[in-house]
Amino acid sequence: MRSVFFYTVARLALFGATAGVLFLTGARGFLLLALAILISGVISFVLLSRQRDAVSASVTRRAARMRENLAAGAAREDGEEGTSASSDAAAGEAEATDRTDDDPQPATGSPNPASNGRDPAS
Numbered sequence: 001m002r003s004v005f006f007y008t009v010a011r012l013a014l015f016g017a018t019a020g021v022l023f024l025t026g027a028r029g030f031l032l033l034a035l036a037i038l039i040s041g042v043i044s045f046v047l048l049s050r051q052r053d054a055v056s057a058s059v060t061r062r063a064a065r066m067r068e069n070l071a072a073g074a075a076r077e078d079g080e081e082g083t084s085a086s087s088d089a090a091a092g093e094a095e096a097t098d099r100t101d102d103d104p105q106p107a108t109g110s111p112n113p114a115s116n117g118r119d120p121a122s
Contacts (some may be wrong), residue, residue, distance in 0.1 A: 001058065002064075003051065003054040003055050003057075004055050004058060004059070005057045006051060006053045007048060007052060007054070008056045010048055010051060011040070012042070014040040014043055014044050014047070014048075014066070015036055015037070015040040017040075018035075018036045018039045018043065019033075019036035019040075019066060022036055022039075037104050043062040055081050
């Protein structure tokens with residue numbers, strides 16, 4: 001992350017130097033800011049290409065590391081869920097055998113799901 005800090009400081013220094021030179025030449029206000037942004041952007045594109053490549057490589061490495069950590073965490077979590085899911089399934093099967101089929105009330109939903117409380121004529 002040192003490369004990101006160095007690149008940011010270099011960009012700000014270029015902007016400041018460009019704005020200073022433009023101020024000395026008479027640019028003021030919005031024109032000063034617009035020209036300083038444009039000119040320092042072009043200069044940094046040329047002069048800071050090596051630092052920009054270093055920042056890009058640093059960000060890419062960090063993103064790859066985060067993806068690997070996320071995948072490892074997901075695999076670890078899946079492994080934990082697999083052991084608890086098998087014990088939950090066994091408990092669910094035991095409950096299902098304890099129930100009787102002549103239950104007077106339906107478990108979920110309405111007795112006539114097609115109606116859903118609406119008048120079919122409307």
